[in-house]
Amino acid sequence: MVEYSFLDRILHRIALQFTPIAELSFDIDQKAGDHNVEQDRYTRHIFVSGLARAGTTILMxxxxxxxxxxxxxxxNMPFVLAPKIWGKVAARSQGDDSLSERAHGDRILVGVDSPESLDEVFWRIFDGENYITKTCLKPHLPAQDVTEKFAAYVSAILNADSDGRRRYLSKNNNNILRLKAIRQTFPNAITLIPFRDPITHAGSLMRQHANFLKQQKEDPFVQSYMTWLGHHEFGHDHRHFQFDREGQKRLSDLAPDGIEYWLEIWRQTYSWLLEHASDEDYFVCYEDLCSDPETWNRLxxxxxIEDTDSSAESFVISNAKDDAxxxxxLLEEVSALYDRLVEASRSKIERSKA
Structure with missing residues (x-):
């Protein structure tokens, strides 16, 4: 998140915490000018989604x-559901375009024009009761009227773009809970699902959980902000993905301050994704992105797209030492699963050369 003043925080609370205001902003924005929803539905959009700390942000x-x-x-904040109307307001006020390291402390710099995982607000407002519980987030298949609204929302975002770009790029880790709905709504879109070595990945998750517990204790607004955006990956409002009762039982015996808890989340998440991935879902090995430039070229x-310029951010392996x-x-399970994911990723990306 970027730094917000006291008045900014009040405005965010009004726009994001109160569902009727968020819904009203969406309805008003939808009436503000025409946009071709059907045409935008069949464009080659890209959805980047995976378990947090998998490299989704840097890939996006x-x-x-x-x-x-x-x-x-x-x-687009805080009236993120009104991209056309609020976009015009925000455009008049350039604001501070300086960059600062994001709250994760991972050297990724963000500013007001940085792309971010904000469309989860839509799903929370219009379908939250069907996948958000007090303790977890569950896979869901939104009703047709909700997915039609989402198609109209994406079209409004594209319509508001001053550069006329007609392809939508989303980085939203919770989209793994609704992959079927994304595919049905945007038949020509593709989903990229990054994954990392499980020990490294689980260690990163555990450290970020401790990081946000500390930040949210020092500044309660951080917890509210993450909850409004549907980010429950870490902190005092942490809610894990729940794919079945057996997985819930295994997690109930573990604590978030230990690496086994996060390894179990890793195991459950990527087991479920391997089972439910489609032909337009591409697993992306983060280690391959870092070590083999050809992986990015094929992606x-x-x-x-054309390759990005030389100033684009690099894929870098973390030097953090993780407790195994x-x-x-459990280590044997996640190691075998990682090998399966690597094979699935490499074979499918390799076939794309043809």
């Missing part, structure tokens, strides 16, 4: 740097 930013895509940015072909002292059977 690398694609965005191509200049071919329109995304929501912090400038660029899949995404139908977990249950041997």
């Amino acid at each position: 930013r690398r694609i965005y740097a191509s200049g071919a895509f329109c995304s929501l940015t912090y400038r 660029a072909v899949i995404c139908e 002292s977990a249950d041997p059977s």
Whole structure:
């Protein structure tokens, strides 16, 4: 998140916390000018989605740097459901365009024009009761009227773009809970699902959870802000993905301050994704992105974009040392699953050369 003044925080609370206001902003925005929803439904949009800390943000930013895509940015806040009307207001006030490291402390710099995972607000407002519980987030298949609204929402975002870009780029990790709905709504879109080595990934998740517990204790607005945006990955309002009762039972025996908890989340998430991925869902090995430039080159072909310029952010392996002292059977499970994901990723991306 970017830094917000006291008045900014009040406005965010009004626009995001109160559902009727958010719904009203959407309805008014939809009536503000025409946009071709049906045409936009069949465009080659890209959805980047996976478990948090999988490299979704850096992959999205690398694609965005191509200049071919329109995304929501912090400038769309807080009336994120009204991109056409609020976009005009925000455009008149350029604001502070300086960059600062985001709250994760991972060297990724953000500013008001940085693309970000903001469209989850839509799903929370219009379908939250069907997948958000007090303790977890569950897979859901939104009703047709909701997916039609989402198609209209994406079309409004594209319509508001001053550069006339007609391809939408979304980075939203919760979209793994509604992959079927995304595919049905945008038949020509593709989904990129990054994954990382499970020990490294689980260690990063555990550290970020501790990081946000501390931040939210020092500044309660951080917790409210994350909840409004549907970000429950870390912190005091952490709510894990729940795919079945067996998985819930396994998690109930573990604590978030230990790496086994996050390894179990990793195992459940990517097991479920392997089972439910379609032909237009591409698993992307983050380690391959870092070590083999050809992986990105092939992804660029899949995404139908030119390679980004030399100033684009690089894919870098973390130097953090992670504790691998977990249950041997769990380590064996996640290691085998990682190997399956790597094989699925490499074979499918390799086939794209043809």
